[in-house]
Amino acid sequence: MKVAAIFSLLLLPLIGQAQPVPAGDENIPYLMTFGPSAETSWGDDDYSQTFFFLIPETFKEPIFIRVFDPDVGGAVDEQNGEFDTRMVYSVYGGKECYTNRDAQETDPKGNYKSGVQLASKAFAENPRYDNNWYAFGPFNPTEGEYVSKFGGYIFKIIVDGVAGNDGNLYRYFLSTRFDDNKPVEGGNAFAFEYSFRMHDNPNEVSHIYPYVDDRTLTVKLSNFDWDSDGFIRTVSVARRGQMSTISGDDRWMEDEFKIFDEEKNTSLDIQFIKKKTPPVRNNNVVVNVRNQYNELLPFYVIPIGGVPKYKYNIGVKRVE
Numbered sequence: 001m002k003v004a005a006i007f008s009l010l011l012l013p014l015i016g017q018a019q020p021v022p023a024g025d026e027n028i029p030y031l032m033t034f035g036p037s038a039e040t041s042w043g044d045d046d047y048s049q050t051f052f053f054l055i056p057e058t059f060k061e062p063i064f065i066r067v068f069d070p071d072v073g074g075a076v077d078e079q080n081g082e083f084d085t086r087m088v089y090s091v092y093g094g095k096e097c098y099t100n101r102d103a104q105e106t107d108p109k110g111n112y113k114s115g116v117q118l119a120s121k122a123f124a125e126n127p128r129y130d131n132n133w134y135a136f137g138p139f140n141p142t143e144g145e146y147v148s149k150f151g152g153y154i155f156k157i158i159v160d161g162v163a164g165n166d167g168n169l170y171r172y173f174l175s176t177r178f179d180d181n182k183p184v185e186g187g188n189a190f191a192f193e194y195s196f197r198m199h200d201n202p203n204e205v206s207h208i209y210p211y212v213d214d215r216t217l218t219v220k221l222s223n224f225d226w227d228s229d230g231f232i233r234t235v236s237v238a239r240r241g242q243m244s245t246i247s248g249d250d251r252w253m254e255d256e257f258k259i260f261d262e263e264k265n266t267s268l269d270i271q272f273i274k275k276k277t278p279p280v281r282n283n284n285v286v287v288n289v290r291n292q293y294n295e296l297l298p299f300y301v302i303p304i305g306g307v308p309k310y311k312y313n314i315g316v317k318r319v320e
């Protein structure tokens with residue numbers, strides 16, 4: 001009964017939606033990973049980023065993980081001196097690719113590359129893949145790790161900066177096609193830490209949606225290198241808009257708050273709101289959220305239960 005309930009909760013809102021990563025509701029232009037010789041003040045604390053893809057067990061066709069602008073050079077990317085950066089993308093499935101504790105942490109430490117390596121490719125500056133797509137796969141869904149609470153198979157893709165000091169900007173798409181973006185019905189993607197590029201346009205608001213399970217009593221929201229660019233605000237079914245402590249250049253800032261009962265089994269909407277003047281350009285940020293057990297909350301690109309809307313009736317009860 002419990003398993004069935006989680007299964008339907010995770011999958012029902014997702015049917016028929018597309019799988020770009022970042023996704024439409026997030027309004028995040030690019031994921032971001034720097035080469036290891038970059039100063040952390042450029043906005044990446046650890047030169048590595050991990051994403052997980054969820055394939056429902058009802059889906060039987062081969063899948064591809066497509067990467068937009070996998071190279072580091074030409075269009076899109078952030079140049080630091082000469083383009084001299086190399087990134088290694090590696091895809092994992094099999095036992096422990098998700099369930100290993102090291103895979104669910106923020107830092108590229110220990111056995112974070114757990115599971116069976118299914119593919120790997122290095123990219124430097126490469127005009128062939130500049131402003132263009134590269135596809136990993138095909139993978140049979142059962143090559144992922146079966147995780148019963150998701151009712152499906154999990155794949156993991158890790159990007160590691162291995163040389164140089166430039167910023168790699170990129171996006172993913174979970175596709176049924178090698179050469180086109182065709183969504184996997186019921187699929188989703190999530191990460192435990194998000195390293196991303198903000199819009200330059202001060203009117204654009206970016207969003208991250210951590211899922212709050214029923215064990216969560218408090219959350220600690222951490223943000224890195226926000227460069228004092230406006231506000232970070234949390235909205236939920238019970239929160240009209242709570243401001244967080246924001247970080248300056250090359251710094252972590254943390255903010256801890258209690259979770260209301262009504263927020264359990266819903267997503268929070270963490271909003272990244274830029275200041276109008278002076279405009280902050282090329283702003284790279286890192287964000288993670290932990291619960292009272294120091295476990296990380298997953299950020300689903302398609303928020304579980306949908307984008308949370310503040311419910312006036314719940315909020316009013318909350319005013320002491």
Ligand SMILES: [Ca+2]
Pocket residue numbers: 079080081082083084085164165166
């Ligand atoms: Ca460089």
Ligand SMILES: [Ca+2]
Pocket residue numbers: 069071072073074075076077129130131
């Ligand atoms: Ca490029």
Ligand SMILES: [Ca+2]
Pocket residue numbers: 068069070071072073076077168169170
């Ligand atoms: Ca790139």
Ligand SMILES: [Ca+2]
Pocket residue numbers: 042043224225226227282283284285
């Ligand atoms: Ca920054």
